[in-house]
Amino acid sequence: MHDPSISNLARSPDLERNDGGDFLLNQTVQSFSWQDLTVTVRDRETKKSRDLINAISGDAQHGELVALMGPSGCGKTTLLNVLARRAASSGAKVIGETYVNDSQADAKSFQRMTSYVEQEDALIGSLTVQETLKFAADLSLPRSVSKLQRMERIRTLLEAFGIQKQANTLVGTPIRKGISGGQKRRVSVASQLITCPKILFLDEPTSGLDSTASYEVISYARELARANNLIIIASIHQPSTTTFKLFDKLLLLSSGRTCYFGRTEHVESYFDTIGYPVPLQTNPAEFLLDIVSSDFSGSKELASERVQAIQNAWTESTQAISVTKEISERVHSMEKAVNKSAMEDMTRPNGLSITLALLHRSFIKSYRDVVAYGIRIVMYLVLISILFSIVSYWLSNFQPTAEAFFTWVMWIFLDLVAAESLVVLVTAIFPNFVIALALVAFANGLWMSVGGFLVTPTILNPFWKYVFHYIDYQVC
Known part of the structure; x- marks a missing residue:
């Protein structure tokens, strides 16, 4: 599944000549970390407060692909929204901090350096793949990026995601079949990469896809992160064994609390040490979801005790203490500012340009649909x-x-x-x-x-x- 075009993405000679450098290469954001994130809401019926997520800490380094995993209702999407500085929930109170390069980034700079891909593909079916990327560029890139540079970015992304052969294919409408589900997900990610984000958030990127398409999407995301030093954080529900092993780090949640955070290859040894060894010939992701879920077990009382024991084991572990200590030490040693020099030119296009692009897109949609x-x-x-x-x-x-x-x-x-x-x-x-x-x-x-x-x-x-x-x- 490795696509050499992705590895060569940052070294395209045409891109170097036409776009003034490696437009996707992250040279400014080295790390992204979060400390003691807690989201509290007030129950309308009982009038009592409850935590959607509680004291979540972790970090991601450039070039890493991080998975947020857990059973349904565990707080994955809530945590992803908090990390992306989006609304966690109606009336929710958020406590804790997020840091870029171990410093706090202001809202405007953070918005420019990040992109968020929704769980549902918000694509216009009557546009072609290439037109989708073109309008994404027109609606987000500043006027300083020339038309030639935009086309070069589009070409590079089409090749990087292996969808150059579908460039002139419609995304798909109710009466006309278009590209596949996996290709749609890649188009969604590619359209967000037009703006050169340093941190990319993916909400359930494999939702609705079979195991082959899921592996394909996550594989592209991993290669993209490594080739361009991007930080990619994705919520995911139940990946296959091969897809699970593509992630560099895993943050396992249950009932809003951390059950594990660290390298994916170390998760089996960790759970072995706390008395929950992963059986042979078993998908580790499936096994982990089973033992940290209490909703569908035969005895909910025993399952709740097991989940609480796993959560307490992590809280008291040397790994959890080490993560929190390292983040605190790095943050205190840095100035409370983030390097924004690389973000200064990423202003949005003016209102007239946006209006003309929307009118053009609407005209195409009108006569095709x-x-x-x-x-x-x-x-x-x-x-x-x-x-x-x-x-x-x-x-x-x-x-x-x-x-x-x-x-x-x-x-x-x-x-x-x-x-x-x-x-x-x-x-x-x-x-x-x-x-x-x-x-x-x-x-x-x-x-x-x-x-x-x-x-x-x-x-x-x-x-x-x-x-x-x-x-x-x-x-x-």
């Missing part, structure tokens, strides 16, 4: 505009001419387009269904009141007439 757009246009024009007008126009005793009738149909159609545009605008500004619904209903009700249906425009006072009446799309 027949189901979403073509059928709706026919529906608006024929089911709603023309059929409605055939009945209502003549009953209203309007002018009985073809010109007048089709003018009426045109205004009805444009009115529908304006109404949908209003909904799109409001939902983009307020991405909450209830709030957006209330605001659209309020706007329509207000325009009905001042549009001339209920009160004639001639008796409207200047405020209602000039502020609302003349922008009413319902007035034909």
Whole structure:
């Protein structure tokens, strides 16, 4: 599964010439560590506080691939979100610190040096693989990166992830099959690497994939981390044996507490020393998940005691004490600032560039996605505009001419387009269904009141007439 193109990623002569250096190579962030991270929420029913994660410490060095593993509900995603400085949970209180190069990084610098790949692939199915990376570049890279440099980055990433043959293939729509699930996951990761992050967070990158595709994705991630000195932290549920061994470090969680943190190759010897040897011919990841889970065991009381014993064994172990001590010593020896020189030029493109890129992407999506757009246009024009007008126009005793009738149909159609545009605008500004619904209903009700249906425009006072009446799309 090793792809030599990834190992050669940082040494491409074309990239050196066109992009001013190894754009993916991390030369600034040497380590990322976290100390005593605790997330507390208040239970709405019992009014008591409970910990989603409790006193989690660990670190990752450049070039390492770290796994966050544990049974469902153990706090993997919560911890990943806290490490990435994203919202852990509604109303949650976060305690603890994260450090970059053993120093605290401000929010703006941290955002520039990190990227987060969601569990679900947020890809537009009507775009090709190459177009997906192109728009990711247009929406994130500063104007200082030339068009030639952007294309070189795209080409390099396509080759690095082994998807150059699918460059002109659609990601996939409901009516047209596209690339495979594993290839979609690689495209998601590649689109985040356009901005040259130093730390990459992956939320369940193997979710929904078979063992072969899972190995493929994690293998690419490992080679990428090693070839470019990146730090990659991924939450993962139940990897196969071969996939599990690809990770450099493992942070094993159960009920929000640490059961193990350290090198993956040492996990079996550690659990052997505390009385839980991994049986021969057994997937170690599967065995570990079994012994740190108490939800589906025959005797939940005995399982809970076992999990608590494993958690206590880690807390009292020399490894846990050593991790906390090393982080504390490194942090105290460093100044409370992070080297930001390499991040200064990673500003986002201006508003005009982003708007033009979004319009271009929307135009491509519109003419390719027949189901979403073509059928709706026919529906608006024929089911709603023309059929409605055939009945209502003549009953209203309007002018009985073809010109007048089709003018009426045109205004009805444009009115529908304006109404949908209003909904799109409001939902983009307020991405909450209830709030957006209330605001659209309020706007329509207000325009009905001042549009001339209920009160004639001639008796409207200047405020209602000039502020609302003349922008009413319902007035034909």
